Amino acid sequence: MATETIDKEILRGGQFLVKETNCEDIFTPEDFSEEQKMMKESVIEFVDREIWPHKPRFEKKDYALTEEVMRKAGELGLLGVAVPEKYDGLGMGFVTTMLVCDYISGATGSIATAFGAHTGIGTMPITLYGTEEQRQKYVPKLATGEWFGAYCLTEPGAGSDANSGKTKATLSEDGKYYSISGQKMWISNAGFCDVMIVFARIEDDKNITGFIVENDPENGITMGEEEQKLGIHSSSTRQVFFNETKVPVENMLAGRGEGFKIAMNALNVGRIKLAAACLDAQRRIITNATKYANERVQFKTPIANFGAIKLKLAEMATSAYVGESASYRAAKNIEDRITLRMEAGNTHQEAELKGVEEYAIECSILKVAVSEDVQNCSDEGIQIYGGMGFSADTPMEAAWRDARIARIYEGTNEINRMLAVGMLVKKAMKGHVDLLNPAQAVASELTSIPSFETPDFSELFSEEKDMVKKLKKVFLMVAGSAVQKYGTDLEKHQQTLLAAADILIEIYMAESAILRTEKNAKRFGEDSQEVQIAMSQLYLYHAVDIISVKAKESIISFAEGDEQRMMLMGLKRFTKYQNMPNIGAMRKTIAEKVSAEGKYPF
Incomplete structure (x- = not known):
């Protein structure tokens, strides 16, 4: 990989707008290595065995099934793909982590959400910002699925304005621990998590601070009931309340006031991974809609032969193909930038943080584009099924509901649109x-x-x-x-x-x-x-x-x-x-x- 990186020009984030890119210099899904193809097939096999046959159970809010599937994914190493080998992960490159996220997420949004919350915002902040002691203590358990992670950022009055949270962290008189008090909402994996990344404000600091908090009900942590949601029915989503929850000072993540930076960088990774998580959902929608269109006979001919249905299948397939193309193009740019930084002497943590941050514009672009494409795709899937598409007995209804959250996750699409242009202008000024x-x-x-x-x-x-x-x-x-x-x-x-x-x-x-x-x-x-x-x-x-x-x-x-x-x-x-x-x-x-x-x- 290093040689390939040196032999081609790697554009900086946003430079695609003002510099021409040679087709030979981009990565495509047709460039997957043999190892990546094997990983892809093993993930598809896992999904087809453990997730797809049980879709009705996921739609009936079977949270225990989500936890069970996640544990099995951990046993296969799928939760630790991006985690360095020294912390019991597989230590694979960014493209492979995208690939796993892509193919594990297509069968149901419940697993897509649980997987993304655990591997991304649940594990990654410790892997990239934690001290060596913190990484040794927590990351191996998270990488293997022995423990599950959650991410407590959003509050009732702090959604898109993440830095305005009111949760407080007060240092004890003996200086040994912080007491955290406050309320968090929309917390994915809350119902079965063992450790949480919690953001709170110390005194009147301008920026919030991140903490690693173990989930212990006897330490002032209580949970609300499971949220009743439009989609992702078996994704555990609860409010979390902290009442004088004691957190050792050594569990502060990065430095005081560094929480906002952690949150923003976690979102960059989350955005491109969310795009990946929408790709196989589109493929499965298209496959199911095509099978139905080939089998459904009206006026003595399969409806797949009608021009109106052909139009839909063509547009659906085109969106999926384009989403794949752009997502893996950006993923390889990020991987190459990480490699260059490591060759220049950066640590793995520094290289990954800066590598992803470099392409924050592309991450926002992909989040918006692919999340809207999967919604359109599922909508057309329902239309191809006709009346049956509106029934919960067919896969389209659940796919449509699950797709809707993607335009809200990781910053709404409106926020991400404005961010993409704003970041580009800032890059120009720099x-x-x-x-x-x-x-x-x-x-x-x-x-x-x-x-x-x-x-x-x-x-x-x-x-x-x-x-x-x-x-x-x-x-x-x-x-x-x-x-x-x-x-x-x-x-x-x-x-x-x-x-x-x-x-x-x-x-x-x-x-x-x-x-x-x-x-x-x-x-x-x-x-x-x-x-x-x-x-x-x-x-x-x-x-x-x-x-x-x-x-x-x-x-x-x-x-x-x-x-x-x-x-x-x-x-x-x-x-x-x-x-x-x-x-x-x-x-x-x-x-x-x-x-x-x-x-x-x-």
Whole structure:
């Protein structure tokens, strides 16, 4: 891996917007190593044996079953994939941890939530921020499933504003322990956890502090009843109350006032892992919907043969393919950055923290895009099933309910949209991403006479890649003008930020699919990628439409007169196809492949 890392240019987070990426430099699911393929198959086998057959029990709030499955996952080593071997984990790279999260999460949101809460926000803060003594004491038990973890951050008055929590930590007179008092809510795994990461404020500190707290009812810890939720029915979710809970001073995590930093970095990892957790859910929805469409006969023909159903199957498969492409592209970027930092002398903890933090923009993009795709996919799955889809006797109803939480987890999608653009602007101000010069170049292009030469688009994806370049110009035009107009007050103009974020998201997702397909066409032949080419082109077509609408909304909101007219003309120029793709034919090609295979086949 180290040699591969050195032999290619690794873009910094956010630089995809201003630098061209070669298809050879990205990682795709087709690049999985033999070890990763074996891991994937073993996880699928585990899910098909221990989770999928028991879906009705998960929907009936069988919390004991969730705990039992999690313990079995621990025995197989699946809870310790990301944990270094010295703490009884498997010590695997970031891509493999994504892969396990992906395939273990598809059968039910209850296990997806329990797994994510335990391995991510339950274990990771200790692994990355704990002292050696803390890691030796807690991480092996968490990695093997002997103990389970939970994460106590959210409070009744502190949701998105995580640093405003009221839970207090008071140092004892002898200086040996802190007494924690307060209320936490929406705590996943609360009903069966052994240890919790708890955030509290010491005195009037500006920032909260993290603590490792063992779950002991005799130490002032009580639980509310299980929450009654729309979905993820067998995910244990409770309020947790702390009343003078004594925590030894040596259980402070990182330093005093470091809790907000821990929380934010945990969210970065949580966001890309949440995207991964939505991928196999989409695959399973598509597979079940396809099987039903092939078997359900109306008007003497399977409904899979109807154009309206083909449209749905094509769009569902396309979204899943694009989500995979972007998620594993970013995961490998993170893994390569971690490797580089370790080669430069960073500890594993420092390298992983900084590696993920570098791609915080991409993590937010993926969280938003894939969580919305899985909701749309499940909704269309219900529609394909028709009346049966609304019944709890079919898998679509539960899939739809479980998908809904993904847009709220790890920061709402609205928060993540604004974060993605805000972080990009901050990176530009720090000089990590050069937005100024490309934005000025686009501004100059708007006032210049456009070229009337007909470009040569004879090579595969030549027009599509040219279109992606033009879409990047749209973002630079809109965001550059907005920054110029609003300056440091940009964050107050949330509608503009949301629109800019949608443009950014569509660029990253579309480019990721095109690069994946281009790479595979070069090594496996274009004929083998006919359907993948159609999916990449179909997604880009939609991306152009979305970007046109969002950019126009922004331009007419903050620009006037000649500036507005010039930007609208630029928008028209930057979103114009030379050869408009045949959307109907592409959908037909995709749907017929999915229908013939009877599953999501990519």
